[in-house]
Amino acid sequence: MAGNAVSGVKRPGRIERRVTALDSKHPSRKARQYLNNPFHDNLQPVEDQLARWRSAGAPAELRTVVLGQIRRELRAARWDRRLARAAAVLLTVGVGLNVAIVRQQEGPATGHVAARPTPRAIGELAATVAEATDVETANLFARQMASLRGWPARGEEATIIEREIRRRLSLTSGNGKDG
Amino acid sequence: MQHLADRLARGEEAAFVELYDACADRLQRYLSLRLGSRELAADVLQTAMLRVVKSRRRLAKVDNPIAYLFQIARHEAARVAKQRSRQVFSATSPTDPLWQLAHDTTSQRDDAEVIAMALARLTAEDQELIELKIYGGLTFREIAAVTGRSKATVATRYRRTLESMRPWLATQFQE
Numbered sequence: 001m002a003g004n005a006v007s008g009v010k011r012p013g014r015i016e017r018r019v020t021a022l023d024s025k026h027p028s029r030k031a032r033q034y035l036n037n038p039f040h041d042n043l044q045p046v047e048d049q050l051a052r053w054r055s056a057g058a059p060a061e062l063r064t065v066v067l068g069q070i071r072r073e074l075r076a077a078r079w080d081r082r083l084a085r086a087a088a089v090l091l092t093v094g095v096g097l098n099v100a101i102v103r104q105q106e107g108p109a110t111g112h113v114a115a116r117p118t119p120r121a122i123g124e125l126a127a128t129v130a131e132a133t134d135v136e137t138a139n140l141f142a143r144q145m146a147s148l149r150g151w152p153a154r155g156e157e158a159t160i161i162e163r164e165i166r167r168r169l170s171l172t173s174g175n176g177k178d179g
Numbered sequence: 180m181q182h183l184a185d186r187l188a189r190g191e192e193a194a195f196v197e198l199y200d201a202c203a204d205r206l207q208r209y210l211s212l213r214l215g216s217r218e219l220a221a222d223v224l225q226t227a228m229l230r231v232v233k234s235r236r237r238l239a240k241v242d243n244p245i246a247y248l249f250q251i252a253r254h255e256a257a258r259v260a261k262q263r264s265r266q267v268f269s270a271t272s273p274t275d276p277l278w279q280l281a282h283d284t285t286s287q288r289d290d291a292e293v294i295a296m297a298l299a300r301l302t303a304e305d306q307e308l309i310e311l312k313i314y315g316g317l318t319f320r321e322i323a324a325v326t327g328r329s330k331a332t333v334a335t336r337y338r339r340t341l342e343s344m345r346p347w348l349a350t351q352f353q354e
């Protein structure tokens with residue numbers, strides 16, 4: 001390692017300088033080159049020697065088995081989503097019928113104070129639907145629910161609903177880094 | 180790679196076929212060395228692929244699905260090895276039949292024996308690094324993601340491992 005003749009302080013060697021540079025936000029071109037090709041001392045022959053051993057790859061029949069299992073898993077998930085969508089539609093229809101019947105029985109809403117569901121409440125319900133199906137179905141469900149309550153969800157209310165859906169989905173899916 | 184990750188997250192079957200075809204052979208080789216058995220390696224490969232399918236929604240947030248698959252397989256291999264109460268890094272005994280597979284000539288078997296001995300001389304971490312890079316075919320960035328180390332550490336350590344192996348391999352492969 002080169003040293004400073006005057007102060008006696010040892011200067012970091014070439015490798016250490018490049019590795020340190022890689023820690024910076026903008027590594028130098030030389031540092032990047034080091035990572036891409038660290039064989040400055042031509043260690044390629046060593047790699048070639050190690051690569052002389054090559055066992056066989058995955059068995060051919062394994063591909064058929066694994067891809068078949070994947071296909072069945074994805075198909076089952078699609079059926080689950082369809083059933084969940086059907087359940088969501090039935091729920092919407094059921095709620096809608098209830099609302100229609102109540103309105104018919106009570107007549108004009110004079111003296112009747114009914115609490116309007118908040119966008120957040122609709123969003124929570126829609127988030128549950130999203131967990132079982134997908135975001136698109138959940139949004140459709142939320143719009144239907146809002147419409148049945150007498151106001152279309154738009155603008156800030158629609159934003160609140162969508163935010164609630166995404167918040168719940170992000171809590172459910174985790175950070176995606178675990179293997 | 181992010182495009183593939185998005186397609187996998189959406190549950191596109193063709194994307195899973197693509198992932199399998201890109202990884203299966205090198206994953207099989209890596210796992211064979213980890214577990215000392217091709218049959219166990221195939222089982223773990225199968226389990227890892229299914230686990231990726233079942234957790235496919237997470238792939239939308241994954242940078243590299245290949246590294247993600249290797250990471251899952253690595254954890255599964257460690258779990259299987261622990262269940263079987265054997266060292267994970269025992270696949271490099273020169274007498275292990277794994278090294279005799281797929282070699283038709285005496286010369287190839289001799290080469291396999293030399294390489295097995297060379298790897299057995301390394302520490303467990305360095306051995307895995309060689310397995311991931313040469314037999315698993317991963318880039319330094321992917322190895323960093325799989326092992327949880329920085330890319331610089333992986334590259335430097337890999338280089339030093341090869342440097343340490345060079346003199347011994349040179350004497351063994353001398354003609």
